[in-house]
Amino acid sequence: MWPTEACGIGDRGALLVRPDHVIAWRTAHAVPDALTVLAAATRQARGLDRPATP
Structure with a gap:
């Protein structure tokens, strides 16, 4: 469990942590459309939000 204060998030905040921590x-803080925001962050x-290189 990550302490919220050390991570810079509030009680309703969220983290996306990679396997390498x-x-x-x-x-x-909480966001209005959490699923959309989480999908975009993922x-x-x-690296899927970058344009394809030729």
């Missing part, structure tokens, strides 16, 4: 994304953390 690097914080890939965080939000300090795509970004995996």
